Structure formats: C-alpha cells, structure tokens
Amino acid sequence: MAGRNPSIVVVGAGVAGLSAAKKLKEYGFNDVTVLEASEKVGGRVATATLGNTCVDTGAQYIHGASEKNPIYCLLKKSGVLNQVPEMGTEAFYSNNGHKVDADFARRAYEAGEGIIQYRGFNTGKSLGEHYAEKTQGVIDSLQDNDKKMRMQSVFALVGKDMLIDVGASDLHRISLDSWQYYINMGDSLNIAGFMFQLVDLLLEGFPKECLLLKREVSKIKWDGTFSVAPSLTPPPHDEPLPAHTEAASDEKVRQYPVCVVCENGEEILADHVIVTISLGCLKAQASSLFIPSLPTEKMEVIDKLCFGNIAKIFLEYEEAFWENEVGSISLIYEDDTPASVSTNKMQWIKNMQYFSVLRPKERFGNILIGWCPGDIADLTETMPDNELSTAITDHLKMFFGHSNIPQPKSILCTKWRSNKFVKGSYAFLPVGVDVQVMDMLAQPLTGSRCPDEDLQVLFAGEATMKTLYGTVQGALLSGHREADRLAAHYKKTAAPTSTTSLDKQN
Numbered sequence: 001m002a003g004r005n006p007s008i009v010v011v012g013a014g015v016a017g018l019s020a021a022k023k024l025k026e027y028g029f030n031d032v033t034v035l036e037a038s039e040k041v042g043g044r045v046a047t048a049t050l051g052n053t054c055v056d057t058g059a060q061y062i063h064g065a066s067e068k069n070p071i072y073c074l075l076k077k078s079g080v081l082n083q084v085p086e087m088g089t090e091a092f093y094s095n096n097g098h099k100v101d102a103d104f105a106r107r108a109y110e111a112g113e114g115i116i117q118y119r120g121f122n123t124g125k126s127l128g129e130h131y132a133e134k135t136q137g138v139i140d141s142l143q144d145n146d147k148k149m150r151m152q153s154v155f156a157l158v159g160k161d162m163l164i165d166v167g168a169s170d171l172h173r174i175s176l177d178s179w180q181y182y183i184n185m186g187d188s189l190n191i192a193g194f195m196f197q198l199v200d201l202l203l204e205g206f207p208k209e210c211l212l213l214k215r216e217v218s219k220i221k222w223d224g225t226f227s228v229a230p231s232l233t234p235p236p237h238d239e240p241l242p243a244h245t246e247a248a249s250d251e252k253v254r255q256y257p258v259c260v261v262c263e264n265g266e267e268i269l270a271d272h273v274i275v276t277i278s279l280g281c282l283k284a285q286a287s288s289l290f291i292p293s294l295p296t297e298k299m300e301v302i303d304k305l306c307f308g309n310i311a312k313i314f315l316e317y318e319e320a321f322w323e324n325e326v327g328s329i330s331l332i333y334e335d336d337t338p339a340s341v342s343t344n345k346m347q348w349i350k351n352m353q354y355f356s357v358l359r360p361k362e363r364f365g366n367i368l369i370g371w372c373p374g375d376i377a378d379l380t381e382t383m384p385d386n387e388l389s390t391a392i393t394d395h396l397k398m399f400f401g402h403s404n405i406p407q408p409k410s411i412l413c414t415k416w417r418s419n420k421f422v423k424g425s426y427a428f429l430p431v432g433v434d435v436q437v438m439d440m441l442a443q444p445l446t447g448s449r450c451p452d453e454d455l456q457v458l459f460a461g462e463a464t465m466k467t468l469y470g471t472v473q474g475a476l477l478s479g480h481r482e483a484d485r486l487a488a489h490y491k492k493t494a495a496p497t498s499t500t501s502l503d504k505q506n
C-alpha cells in the first residue's frame with residue numbers, strides 16, 4: 001500500500017478529528033475526508049446563542065495555561081487571549097444568608113484542593129475515601145469547634161466542585177489513581193466566550209470540500225476488500241478530475257480494506273479510518289458500528305471506563321445582583337461534610353453550588369453560569385426552563401439573604417447527555433480500573449492479512465489520552481498522534497508549518 005496515495009477517512013469533526021485532518025494535510029496526505037454527524041463542527045467545543053450573545057456550551061477553560069499547552073499557544077499566537085479579561089474575585093455565601101469571609105474561605109479551599117488533587121499511584125482507593133480520611137485528619141487537629149464546622153463545610157464545597165471537574169456523581173466512584181500519568185501544564189485559565197475561536201483556527205487552510213457535515217457514520221466495515229470501478233474512483237478532493245485517457249481506463253480496479261457507511265446510504269472506501277467519536281458514543285454504538293466487531297479487550301475497555309456529564313446553566317439577567325468585580329460565586333452549606341460528597345437527585349439543588357460570571361459585562365451583559373455534575377446534570381437536562389429558573393432563583397435568595405433577586409430573563413441549560421452524537425461530557429476513571437486501559441482504547445486495528453503493516457482503524461479523542469483525558473488539549477494531541485502514526489507508516493515527514501513547533505513539544 002505504501003507508495004500509493006492513501007484514502008483516509010476521519011469520523012467526527014471535534015477537536016480530535018479536525019486536528020488529525022489538519023496534521024494529515026500538513027504531512028502531504030491529500031485524500032482526507034472528514035465525516036461529521038451533526039450540522040456543526042467542533043463537537044464538545046460548542047456555542048449557542050443566548051439573547052444577543054454567543055456562549056460556550058462546552059469547554060471554556062484552558063487547563064494548564066502555559067507554553068507547554070498547544071491550545072494555549074494556538075490561541076495566544078492568534079491574539080485571542082489578549083481579549084480575555086481578568087478572572088474576577090471569588091465570593092462565598094452560606095445557607096444562613098450571609099457572606100462568608102473570603103480570606104478564610106479561600107485559604108480553607110486551597111487546603112482542600114491540596115488534599116483532593118493528590119495523585120495516587122496504584123493505591124486502588126477511591127478519591128472519596130482518600131478525601132474523607134485526609135480532611136478528617138485536618139479537622140481533628142483543630143481546637144475551635146466553630147472553625148471545625150466552617151472548615152468542614154468548605155472542604156465539602158471543594159469535593160462538590162471536584163464532581164463537576166470529573167463529571168461524576170460520587171467521589172467514591174472516582175479512582176484516586178486517575179491522574180497518575182497526567183501532565184500538569186499549569187493553572188487553568190477561564191476563556192468563557194472565546195474557546196470556540198479554536199475551531200476556526202483548526203479549520204484554517206483545511207479545504208471545505210473535504211469536510212462533510214450531516215454524515216452520521218452507521219457502519220465501519222474493515223478487514224475487507226472493497227472496490228469501485230476505475231472510472232468511479234473518486235479523485236482526491238483538491239485535484240482536478242483526471243482526463244479520461246487510455247492509461248486511466250487500463251488502471252487496475254483499486255481495492256480498499258475499509259468501507260465507511262453513512263446513515264444516508266453513502267459509502268466511502270478508504271485505506272484508513274480514524275475514529276474520533278466520544279467514549280459515550282462508543283459505549284452506545286461500538287457493538288453495532290464495527291464489522292467485524294472490535295476485539296474483546298477493546299470492548300471491555302469501552303465498557304469499564306466511565307463517561308460523565310456536567311450541565312452548564314446560563315442565566316441572563318436584566319441587571320447584575322452581584323458586585324462588578326466578582327468572577328465566581330460559591331454557595332456553602334454549613335452542615336455539609338467531605339465524607340458526604342455525592343449527589344442526591346431528590347435534593348438536586350444542593351449541587352448547584354458554583355456559579356461563574358461571564359465577563360466582561362460590556363461584551364456579554366449580565367450572565368451567570370451555574371454548574372452541576374453527573375446525575376444532577378442528567379436531571380437538569382430534562383427539566384423545563386421555568387422550573388429550573390424558579391428553583392435556582394429561590395436557592396440564590398436563600399444564600400444571598402434577601403428576596404430581591406430577580407428571575408433570569410432567559411435561561412439555557414446544556415444537554416450533553418441527550419446529545420445523540422456525544423452522550424455526556426468527558427471520560428473518567430472508576431475505582432478498580434487501571435488508567436493504562438486508555439492506551440488499549442488508542443490501539444489501532446490492523447488487517448488480518450498483514451497484521452504487522454496493515455493499519456486500518458485508528459482511534460483518537462480525549463478518552464484515548466491517559467495523560468490528558470477530559471481536555472481539549474488531550475483531544476488535539478490525540479488527533480496529532482494518529483496523524484503521526486500514519487505519517488510514520490508512510491515514512492513521511494511533516495512540512496514545516498505554523499503548528500509543527502507546538503507538536504514537537506510532545
């Protein structure tokens with residue numbers, strides 16, 4: 001196969017799919033087709049309109065805003081980061097209707113973060129077990145009962161926020177060893193309202209005709225021999241149609257090992273397919289999507305890994321009821337304890353403890369984003385807007401200690417779990433599963449005729465990166481990894497481009 005111009009299909013136009021396609025083009029592969037099921041590109045980097053504003057319904061933080069992070073570098077180079085405002089201050093309120101001393105809350109919060117961000121190495125324990133044990137140690141060491149209570153409630157807040165970071169419903173389900181290979185690229189930077197520009201940057205220079213929207217892939221047939229008559233063989237997208245010559249009609253029938261079938265009946269033959277659909281979609285469809293079926297080990301990994309969910313609830317107000325410099329509002333239940341950090345659908349509102357402010361006001365108006373995790377996010381997706389709006393308003397009134405908090409003029413709740421083409425937010429590692437299984441998910445499938453050489457089905461996407469899963473940079477680098485794999489296969493080297501220097505860091 002080496003020596004011929006391979007046909008490569010990329011399934012999914014999220015960050016992983018787009019970055020794979022862009023990198024393949026940079027390597028000089030010129031028969032690359034991206035098939036995207038929905039009518040938009042970007043996947044979990046997404047926007048929606050609220051009032052007159054465009055909001056990021058998916059990713060909005062650069063986790064690790066440093067030169068080590070290719071997303072940070074890309075957005076910095078393009079000037080996007082110059083538009084991002086300061087984060088703003090943190091405000092804390094208690095369910096007694098009082099403001100909590102921000103210095104105390106911040107210090108207690110940092111102490112809790114120090115404990116919860118522990119990286120376990122083959123402990124086999126849950127994050128919940130570890131967190132309850134270590135925070136109890138700190139609380140026991142305090143003399144003052146009032147301080148014990150206050151500290152405990154902030155530790156619980158840290159635990160609840162962690163559920164949002166992971167997309168889970170219970171700290172006891174999350175493996176303490178989740179981050180043993182994780183690359184810490186630095187502090188997080190909130191770029192709410194600006195993340196989507198990343199998608200435009202990834203699309204730059206990518207031929208539009210190679211990107212096919214509303215193409216839901218329903219079958220990936222591999223390890224076969226598929227062919228079209230020579231005259232029907234489609235030319236690479238950026239080449240003109242060949243003149244119909246003697247040589248062309250003498251050409252042998254070209255054979256491909258892969259046939260990608262779309263829901264609309266279209267079939268695209270390929271030498272390689274890079275599958276970038278989410279773990280949530282793999283869980284739902286892997287058993288019927290691939291013909292022949294995926295190997296048992298890969299199916300087991302898909303089954304074992306968890307795919308969480310979070311909801312972002314955008315609340316737009318006529319006037320802000322928070323102070324101008326505030327960037328986030330945290331709500332503390334005084335009787336919460338770190339040992340009890342898990343969700344309870346009957347009391348779902350108790351997991352609406354974190355609100356970020358969409359800044360700057362001049363650009364976005366008065367918008368708060370309420371966040372909630374796991375099964376609470378699943379629940380809010382199903383709730384009518386007016387019910388959500390009333391419950392959240394009453395909740396805020398209780399914490400702010402006054403009744404003149406208005407109803408939002410508009411509300412928008414994300415629906416990632418019910419999104420057929422995503423089915424949740426991001427992957428997480430449950431207790432008892434070794435994070436190295438993500439390497440198995442990333443393992444390509446080779447044809448049975450020539451297993452050492454015949455790369456056919458490749459896998460990218462955030463859940464295939466044990467060092468960076470759940471992030472945009474994880475998705476981007478997984479796409480590059482698979483493009484590099486094909487380039488190595490064909491012994492190609494990348495043409496020097498603007499993004500190449502970023503990739504070298506990895």
Ligand SMILES: Cc1cc2nc3c(=O)[nH]c(=O)nc-3n(C[C@H](O)[C@H](O)[C@H](O)COP(=O)(O)OP(=O)(O)OC[C@H]3O[C@@H](n4cnc5c(N)ncnc54)[C@H](O)[C@@H]3O)c2cc1C
Pocket residue numbers: 011012013014015016017035036037038041042043044045057058059060061062063215216217218276277278281310311312414416421422424425426460461462463469470471472473474475
């Ligand atoms: C609410 C939310 C907040 C987040 N916040 C952050 C954050 O602040 N920072 C951060 O770094 N990360 C964040 N993430 C995670 C980050 O967005 C993802 O890790 C990343 O975008 C995943 O990219 P991907 O390409 O792997 O997958 P996806 O974005 O899911 O792309 C897969 C694509 O495949 C398409 N597809 C699915 N099925 C088919 C099919 N059968 N045929 C064809 N196409 C198909 C989908 O439509 C989709 O476009 C967040 C995610 C969510 C949901």
